[in-house]
Amino acid sequence: MTMAPATELRTFTNLDPARGDLLDVYAEVRAPLLHLPNYAVTAFGERIDRHSTEPGFTAVLAYAAGQPVGYAYSNTIEHGDRYWQRTSPTPAEKYTERPAVALKEIGVGPAWRKTGTARRIHDVLLATRDETYVTLMVNPAAGDGKVRALYESWGYEGIGRSQPSPTSPVLTVMARVVR
Template structure:
């Protein structure tokens, strides 16, 4: 892991002041994929706007020298949420009968990868949560499997698969105890 200059973490519960920075970092992080419909900046903006209106929305952004270098955001999902309905096989009631935190996106600019920034963002997001579990979806092919392996090293376990939209690849649904 590379040592990085200090970062400042800022937590937001609305998009009012964070939206532009989230879109800016997203476009940089996903630049090689922006030509694909599911990864287009406009598609991300639509998802972000929708997620920001859902219960428990929280975003944490990392700043270095006043510039955004990474982000994470998510919200609360309840029993019966479409998130769980799209997961195959259906998750055990243990995971779905109570609210869970859904980590919807995490991204760190290339020059900040390997510095611990993603983990700091992740942990800061979890520090805002009181749900017993946190879940996320990952494209198992991302980074030639390295992203999936990273989440496993953070304590996540595979739970099933989901295809959130027709334009989305099939994603691996992962879960872990939030605390």
């Protein structure tokens, strides 16, 4: 892990003041994938607009020298949520019987990778959550499997598969206890 310059983490429960910065840092983080329909900035903007109206929406952005360099956002999912309905096989009841926090997106700009910034964003995002479990979806091919391995090192385990939309790849659904 390399040392990164100081970052400031800001938490938002309202999308409006953070939306522009979220779109900017998303475009930097996902630059190699932006040509794919599911990763286009417009598609991300539509997803973040929808997710920000759902219960428990929280975003954390990392800033360095006033510029956004990383982000994560989440919301609460309930028993019976379409998130769980699309997961195969059906997850164990311990994950779905109570509300869970769904980590919808996390990413840091290329210069900020391997600096611990993503983990700091992740931990701040979860620090105030009351849910027992956190879940996320990862493309198993991302980083030639390194992204999934990173989540496993953070305590996540694979619990199923999901294809959230027809243009999405089949993703691995992972979960862990919040704390």
